[in-house]
Amino acid sequence: MDLTLKIWRQATASEKGKFVEYQVQNISADASFLEMLDVLNEELVRKGEDPVAFDHDCREGICGACSLYINGRPHGPDKGITTCQMHMRRFKDGETIVIEPWRAKPFPVIKDLMVDRTAFDEIIQAGGYVSINTGGVPDANAIPIPKRDADTAMDAAACIGCGACVAACKNASAMLFVAAKVSQFAVLPQGKIEARERVQNMVAKMDELGFGNCTNTYACEAECPKEISVSHIARMNREYLSAKLVSQKE
Amino acid sequence: MTKLDAKIPQGPLAEKWTNYKAHQNLVNPSNKRRLDIIVVGTGLAGASAAASFGEMGFNVKVFGIHDSPRRAHSIAAQGGINAAKNYPNDGDSIYRLFYDTIKGGDYRAREGNVYRLAEVSNNIIDQCVAQGVPFAREYGGLLDNRSFGGAQVSRTFYARGQTGQQLLLGAYSALSKEIKKGSVKMFMRREMLELVVIEGRARGIIVRNLITGEIERHSAHAVVIATGGYGNVFFLSTNAMASNGSAAWKVYKKGAFFGNPSFTQIHPTCIPVHGDYQSKLTLMSESLRNDGRIWVPKHKEDAEKIQKGKLKPTEIPEDRRDYYLERRYPAFGNLVPRDVASRAAKERCDAGYGVGSTGLAVYLDFEDAIKRLGKHVIEARYGNLFQMYEKIVDENPYETPMMIYPAVHYTMGGIWVDYELQTTIPGLFAAGEANFSDHGANRLGASALMQGLSDGYFVLPYTIQNYLADQIRVPRFETKLPEFEEAEKAARERIEKLLSINGTDTVDTFHRRLGLIMWDHVGMGRNKEGLEKAIKMIQELRAEFWKNVRVPGKNEMVNPELEKALRLADYMELGELMARDALLREESCGGHFREEHQTEEGEALRDDENFTYVSAWEYTGDDKEPKLNKEPLVFEFIEVKQRNYK
Numbered sequence: 001m002d003l004t005l006k007i008w009r010q011a012t013a014s015e016k017g018k019f020v021e022y023q024v025q026n027i028s029a030d031a032s033f034l035e036m037l038d039v040l041n042e043e044l045v046r047k048g049e050d051p052v053a054f055d056h057d058c059r060e061g062i063c064g065a066c067s068l069y070i071n072g073r074p075h076g077p078d079k080g081i082t083t084c085q086m087h088m089r090r091f092k093d094g095e096t097i098v099i100e101p102w103r104a105k106p107f108p109v110i111k112d113l114m115v116d117r118t119a120f121d122e123i124i125q126a127g128g129y130v131s132i133n134t135g136g137v138p139d140a141n142a143i144p145i146p147k148r149d150a151d152t153a154m155d156a157a158a159c160i161g162c163g164a165c166v167a168a169c170k171n172a173s174a175m176l177f178v179a180a181k182v183s184q185f186a187v188l189p190q191g192k193i194e195a196r197e198r199v200q201n202m203v204a205k206m207d208e209l210g211f212g213n214c215t216n217t218y219a220c221e222a223e224c225p226k227e228i229s230v231s232h233i234a235r236m237n238r239e240y241l242s243a244k245l246v247s248q249k250e
Numbered sequence: 251m252t253k254l255d256a257k258i259p260q261g262p263l264a265e266k267w268t269n270y271k272a273h274q275n276l277v278n279p280s281n282k283r284r285l286d287i288i289v290v291g292t293g294l295a296g297a298s299a300a301a302s303f304g305e306m307g308f309n310v311k312v313f314g315i316h317d318s319p320r321r322a323h324s325i326a327a328q329g330g331i332n333a334a335k336n337y338p339n340d341g342d343s344i345y346r347l348f349y350d351t352i353k354g355g356d357y358r359a360r361e362g363n364v365y366r367l368a369e370v371s372n373n374i375i376d377q378c379v380a381q382g383v384p385f386a387r388e389y390g391g392l393l394d395n396r397s398f399g400g401a402q403v404s405r406t407f408y409a410r411g412q413t414g415q416q417l418l419l420g421a422y423s424a425l426s427k428e429i430k431k432g433s434v435k436m437f438m439r440r441e442m443l444e445l446v447v448i449e450g451r452a453r454g455i456i457v458r459n460l461i462t463g464e465i466e467r468h469s470a471h472a473v474v475i476a477t478g479g480y481g482n483v484f485f486l487s488t489n490a491m492a493s494n495g496s497a498a499w500k501v502y503k504k505g506a507f508f509g510n511p512s513f514t515q516i517h518p519t520c521i522p523v524h525g526d527y528q529s530k531l532t533l534m535s536e537s538l539r540n541d542g543r544i545w546v547p548k549h550k551e552d553a554e555k556i557q558k559g560k561l562k563p564t565e566i567p568e569d570r571r572d573y574y575l576e577r578r579y580p581a582f583g584n585l586v587p588r589d590v591a592s593r594a595a596k597e598r599c600d601a602g603y604g605v606g607s608t609g610l611a612v613y614l615d616f617e618d619a620i621k622r623l624g625k626h627v628i629e630a631r632y633g634n635l636f637q638m639y640e641k642i643v644d645e646n647p648y649e650t651p652m653m654i655y656p657a658v659h660y661t662m663g664g665i666w667v668d669y670e671l672q673t674t675i676p677g678l679f680a681a682g683e684a685n686f687s688d689h690g691a692n693r694l695g696a697s698a699l700m701q702g703l704s705d706g707y708f709v710l711p712y713t714i715q716n717y718l719a720d721q722i723r724v725p726r727f728e729t730k731l732p733e734f735e736e737a738e739k740a741a742r743e744r745i746e747k748l749l750s751i752n753g754t755d756t757v758d759t760f761h762r763r764l765g766l767i768m769w770d771h772v773g774m775g776r777n778k779e780g781l782e783k784a785i786k787m788i789q790e791l792r793a794e795f796w797k798n799v800r801v802p803g804k805n806e807m808v809n810p811e812l813e814k815a816l817r818l819a820d821y822m823e824l825g826e827l828m829a830r831d832a833l834l835r836e837e838s839c840g841g842h843f844r845e846e847h848q849t850e851e852g853e854a855l856r857d858d859e860n861f862t863y864v865s866a867w868e869y870t871g872d873d874k875e876p877k878l879n880k881e882p883l884v885f886e887f888i889e890v891k892q893r894n895y896k
Contacts, residue, residue, distance in 0.1 A: 012807075030644075031527050038529055038758070045756045045802050045811060053808050055317065057490040059530045060638065062415055063321045085641050110461060111808040118438070121318050125430040129423035130382050133305040134298075134707045135373070137380035141337060144391025153384035154409060157416060161320055190382045 001027050001093035005040065007052055008100045010109050013116075017109065019098075029089040033076065034059060034066065036088055037099075054113040059084040061225065064160030067167070068113055069100040074164035074223045082162060082225040102163055104172035106210045119209045120161050120177060126205035127198040128181040130190050149187045156184040158226040165220035165228075171212030176220040178202050179236035180228050186239050196243040203240055254507070254866060254881045257668040258362035263887045264344075267366045270669070271712055275719035282307035285718050286470040286726060288455055290442050290497055292319030294414075294699060295682025296476030297421035298706025304428030306711060308718075311468055312425070313440045313457060315492055320422045323478055323490040324702060327414025328535035328635065329398065330406035331378075331699040333371035338395050342403040344368045349888060351697060354400040354587050355662070355690020356840035356856065357890045358510070358864070360883060362669055363687050370708040371700050375407055377707055381420040385409050398695035399536055400587035400895075406696045411535055411634045417699055421706070440466070441813065442497045443741035445473065445504045445678065448733045452501075452678035456737045458745075460813065463806040465741055467734045469727035472677045472714055475501060476706070479661035479683040481514065483821045483828065484773070485765025487658035488520060488533040494817040498665050498684050499824050506673040507866040507879060509666035509686030511824070512832035515693055515841050516774050517659030518591035521642055522611040526762075531657040532642055534614070535635055536695040539584045541619035541628065542652070544591070546603040546612050548572040553603045563605065563613055563651050574598055578851075582895040589692040589841045589854070590895060592656035596774050597852060599655070606653045615651035656774060660698060662689040662841065663831070666866040666881075670713035671705060674866075677721075679714060681705035686864070691840025745805050748815045753798030757814045760795045764788065764818070764825055772829050777845040781833040785826055792822040827867060827876060834878065837861045849892075858890055 002025045010017025024043075027036050034056050041051035057065040066083040070076035076086040091097065099113065107115040157180070165176035182199050185191025191198070214233060221230045259266040277285065285308050289300040292314035300312040316322060334347040347368040352359055375393070379385065385407050386394040395404040409416040428434040439460040446454035446469070454469035480495025481487040502508045519534045547553045548570050555561035574594055576583045586594075595612045598604060605611050620628050625648060629636070636647045643653070665673050665680035667687050672679050682702040689697065771784035801815045838847040838854035839861070847855045864881040 028525050028527060030524055032529070032642075035527050035529050039527055042756050042758060045800060046754075048802065050803060051811060053810060057316065057321055057492050058323065058326045059491060060326060060532050062326050062412065063316075063323070063490060064325075065316065065321050080637070081641060085638070087641065087644070089644060114808065117317055121320075121426070121436075124423065125426045129427045130380065131427060132380050134302040134377060134424070134711065137376045140335070140375045140379040140385075141392045143379075145387055146391055147387045147389050150384050150387040153382070154386075154416075157384050157409075157419065158412065160415070161318065184384065185382050188382050188384070190380055 004096040006098045033086040053111040061085040064162040074167040102167040104166045127201040153184045156180040168219040168223035173214045174211040175214040179232040182236045183232035199239045274716040281722040288470040289474045291476035293322035293324035294702030295706045297425045299710045301424035302711040304433035310434040313437045324418045325415045328411045329537040330408035330413045330696040332696045333375045340403045354694040359690030370704045374703045383420045400694040444737040446737045451676045467729035474679045476681045481658045484658040484768045496820045499820040507666035510663040511828045513662035515660040516592045516656045519654045520657035522655040542614040545571045545573045546598045556605045579895045586895045611653040611655045613651035748801045784829045788826045
């Protein structure tokens with residue numbers, strides 16, 4: 001198939017960006033979206049032009065590196081997948097596709113379609129862990145965990161940290177990302193011990209980094225490639241509230 | 251050959267590691283603060299090592315090529331992690347895990363190392379559960395297990411089809427905790443370009459900042475390489491796009507020996523190749539072989555009709571199907587080790603029984619399992635894998651069998667290390683897939699995660715102290731030293747050279763060509779003539795690459811083409827060493843199949859008399875042939891036998 005691509009080009013973080021139009025020909029319907037971009041880049045290199053920079057790595061939907069708006073939607077039009085899992089059969093011959101980087105203040109553009117998501121690392125560093133050291137831990141079966149709790153924890157832990165939730169949100173809120181981590185630990189006995197501090201520290205860090213507030217539009221859930229439920233946000237809100245109340249009492 | 255001392259501790263197998271720990275040197279807490287460790291790589295091995303070093307009180311600098319440690323390719327491991335917990339009470343033990351691993355590796359791994367791996371496997375599961383890793387559980391609240399290839403017990407712990415992700419996020423959370431504490435400093439989007447050796451010891455690295463292009467110098471008392479494997483030398487593999495062998499290759503060129511470079515794992519269950527634009531291959535977890543049955547048509551005419559699209563697999567009746575793994579290996583059936591399953595698939599396809607439009611595919615069928623267990627059970631076990639398959643192939647595996655074919659997945663070969671995971675350069679350690687140590691000639695499924703975390707959480711934190719104990723009086727290193735100067739100069743010259751060629755072909759064009767040479771001649775079936783040809787072809791391609799590659803842009807910018815070119819330049823050399831190693835090893839073992847050496851039934855035929863050794867290659871200069879060193883493998887505790895999965 002032949003396609004017209006409108007791609008956001010921006011040389012560096014400080015320079016102004018703009019859309020540039022490209023044509024690609026003879027793209028196989030079985031190619032993945034990023035393979036289509038590979039084809040474009042090979043052509044650009046041959047022509048002596050600067051190839052389009054974009055983040056990608058595993059190309060099987062798990063590393064969370066790819067991060068594109070395709071026609072205005074994070075990871076493209078299909079539900080429950082990342083950009084790298086999008087295949088060209090999803091598009092029509094002759095279509096024009098608009099490709100942009102994540103747009104959110106805490107994710108500044110590095111170049112073209114690449115953004116800086118270290119803010120997510122900082123949120124995890126604020127408390128997204130259980131404070132135990134290597135060794136000296138109990139046997140893995142010492143604490144039975146109800147299957148439904150383990151499953152809920154896994155549902156939340158499936159987050160790949162891609163940032164689509166932030167990109168989808170009109171407020172650039174990171175609530176779903178933070179809630180997924182808070183929720184994972186909140187339902188597990190191993191995580192409960194530090195639950196109060198964790199939720200407060202992570203939320204404080206999220207606010208400090210300039211992520212917006214949640215106004216319950218659920219766009220995050222709709223665009224999450226791992227379909228993480230907003231019910232985790234509800235759990236985080238409960239955790240946060242009770243943590244605040246308890247710490248005020250103390 | 252004093253250099254090649256594996257340093258296996260004395261004593262009975264089960265006591266070696268305990269003895270080692272009891273007698274090794276340690277560093278006291280106040281001295282730990284004065285010692286710096288560099289860890290390159292943030293996958294399971296790197297992240298777990300860096301976090302553990304930080305917890306112990308060392309100053310750690312950790313480097314990774316991604317934007318976040320969480321994106322390292324360990325994340326993509328699907329199926330699970332082995333441990334000898336024997337929770338299902340099905341006869342497992344440390345000894346049995348050790349034995350299965352040695353046997354699975356076709357008797358080309360060290361007894362001492364593998365026993366230790368099996369021994370600490372249980373600690374890993376405890377550790378991960380304590381971190382909040384949400385492993386699958388039974389209704390009673392205890393951990394669930396499933397089985398993997400090469401084992402007759404169920405010892406694989408898993409978190410849906412995302413076990414690697416959950417284990418990596420566990421290690422990443424431990425790392426994040428240490429970063430917050432200040433014991434670990436993180437340097438992401440950095441790629442290691444050179445190792446710095448001072449007076450024979452590893453003392454630092456040169457890295458390129460992938461955003462600014464800045465070349466940075468970092469010093470330390472010890473350096474750990476945990477940068478994964480080099481499967482991308484084949485261009486198409488299940489590895490991530492940026493996975494590369496450059497750090498391993500750079501330390502080889504600084505004097506670290508390279509062990510068994512030809513030992514490559516070709517994974518039997520991957521989505522088949524479908525077009526020349528393809529950038530990577532996707533693995534379908536081995537766990538699928540628990541319930542899926544592998545078959546091809548029994549009759550060639552059916553296979554031909556299928557290839558032409560005139561017949562559907564669901565239209566072929568039971569008696570016209572050949573479940574060739576169940577037929578050839580009744581004892582292990584569909585759960586034979588990966589190398590055996592891959593070769594059996596190739597054998598059927600080469601004989602003309604393959605399916606799909608290319609004839610290079612076999613079926614993995616869930617019809618029986620769905621009938622037996624119900625669709626909901628299969629969905630709960632493999633739902634995300636089925637979805638992944640459907641997205642790529644556009645067919646519904648609940649209704650029609652999956653098509654699979656072998657693809658490059660893992661490299662058992664790697665940097666040679668001794669029992670302490672130390673390379674032949676003092677102060678330089680290698681962990682995880684980057685080292686060669688534990689899997690022999692074939693790795694069993696769910697053992698890569700085990701080895702990465704074993705090295706990082708439970709081996710290196712001990713063994714590195716044995717080295718650092720006599721470094722406590724060594725002051726921190728200035729990066730102004732001439733050794734740093736020289737290493738940086740070498741890196742800059744390589745970059746400038748690549749940028750100045752300005753030829754006509756892209757990096758990927760060359761990489762695809764290299765991949766084809768490797769796949770055709772250094773892949774699943776190897777022979778003398780092909781390997782000799784491959785060496786010549788790689789040399790010619792390398793010369794052409796350095797004359798005609800086009801790398802656009804400059805160093806001082808985000809330049810993915812330059813990154814790829816630097817990695818490919820190393821693959822062009824590493825590929826040749828792989829072919830040399832394969833040529834030298836005149837036997838078949840595990841994933842290394844020399845067509846000249848097979849039994850009448852087409853099984854791998856080892857030559858224990860002449861090849862019970864690790865080939866450890868030593869760099870001697872760019873235009874010189876590498877020197878072969880041999881580390882004899884001594885089997886004191888188990889009997890070396892022909893592998894039998896029948």
